[in-house]
Amino acid sequence: MVEMSPHGGRPADPSGRIGIGLELDNTHLKILEVLRENGRISVAALAERVGISRANAYTRFEALRADGAIKRFTAEIDHVRAGLGITALVFVTVRQQMWKQFRAELARMPEVEYCAITTGQHDAMIQVRMADVAAVHRLVTERMANIPAVKATETVFILDEVLRRPYVLPTDRDGGRDAGRTGRRPAAPEPAEVPLGKMRFVGAAEGRAALRKEGG
Amino acid sequence: MVEMSPHGGRPADPSGRIGIGLELDNTHLKILEVLRENGRISVAALAERVGISRANAYTRFEALRADGAIKRFTAEIDHVRAGLGITALVFVTVRQQMWKQFRAELARMPEVEYCAITTGQHDAMIQVRMADVAAVHRLVTERMANIPAVKATETVFILDEVLRRPYVLPTDRDGGRDAGRTGRRPAAPEPAEVPLGKMRFVGAAEGRAALRKEGG
DNA sequence: GTTGAAATTAGTACGAA
DNA sequence: TTCGTACTAATTTCAAC
Secondary structure, three states: OEEEOOOHHHOOOOOOOOOOOOOOOHHHHHEEEEEHHHHOOHHHHHHHOOOHHHHHHHHHHHHHHHHEEEEEEEEEEEEOOOOOOOEEEEEEOOOOOHHHHHHHHHHHHOOEEEEEEOOOOOOOEEEEEEEEEEHHHHHHHHHHHHOOOOEEEEEEEEEEEEEEOOOOOOOOHHHHHOOOOOOOOOOOOOOOOOOOOOOOEOOOOOHHHHHHHHHO | OEEOHHHHOOOOOOOOOOOOOOOOOHHHHHHHHHHHHHHOOOOHHHHHOOOOHHHHHHHHHHHHHHHOHHHHHHHHOOOOOOOEEEEEEEEEEOOOOHHHHHHHHHOOOOOOOEEEEEEOOEEEEEEEEEEOOHHHHHHHHHHHHHOOOEEEEEEEEEEEEEEEEOOOOOOHHHOOOOOOOOOOOOOOOOOOOOOOOOOOOOOOOOHHHHHHHHHO
């Protein structure tokens, strides 16, 4: 239910092909745009907002679902109201050769809302929601620390969630500042006229690539 | 549309009261549980799955919506299929007294999917989805670096998203390992029999509390 | 890919337990 | 409060164009 396949890949379609399954045109993107804002809109209303016929909307809606472009529909819950007022990020350093075990343990922790494997100093970032700070402390020092795969953790608390968009789409760029600013080719950005050296990019730590394969 | 009020707070209800608006009982939580798994389920089907009458389900559904416990319904899009194959985390150090400006700039960046203010070495964490690595590089070195409020950034790339749950609920704990393990009081956890020192908790950097007030 | 008409389902209102 | 029912409105499906 919550497990994502490695690399966010989709299950191979019946033909065994792995490439793009469905060419998304502008109409598809418009549909996704509406749906991520209002996941409960009727297909009839959706058709009207996108400017296509009902039957067409049904066809495309089904196609997007079947193709996996729409992964699921969900309700966003106010976690504070639901009794989980504390959010924390746990950055985890995972012991080599133990990714599989780490993933298995993760699946057994329902309080984990999100987990991503990253480049940089740490190997994974986990977001958890808990009732209070003490519960986070207990989770980290009692449960996570007892996972052999976990070499070390670093925990920070989230003080405020400034924004959360349901999902970003390519069309979002049209509303952005970059869109049509100049005719500059995207592949050849001009040298930045900015204070450099303050912007760090952190690559994978030693052996990360190998680790991922093992854990797949 | 995407702006969250500070601290995830909800708008004050007409009475001016800020406290808990709606006492969530087990039935409410069950409804939320179903809804976060299937945001498009009909209220009739919801009533059946929860085990209440349709009328009751409509009443509670509306109450949860009005109360804000359900923030919105949304479709989860496969960002890879949608053409945004690269996900990155940008950790931002924000200049004092400039939070308001930082937030304003954020609102103008549609490629930002999530932003949270955190304790620890950095001040904020931003998650972005882009078409390719070069686009991330451009975003950070051209746009973010040009924001005066941004003192420094550190960027890591997400290699794999292992899991994402729609939203964690308190009832999730029942399925967890902790539930009813012992009768131990939650407020007094026994000293952990674990390798300590590997689990770091990182508090707020200097002046963070003051910064937050200014930016609210 | 569109339109329109039939069948089904959703949403509302109300009285009773 | 919750339930059950009847009523109204809307949606989905299916057909022909």
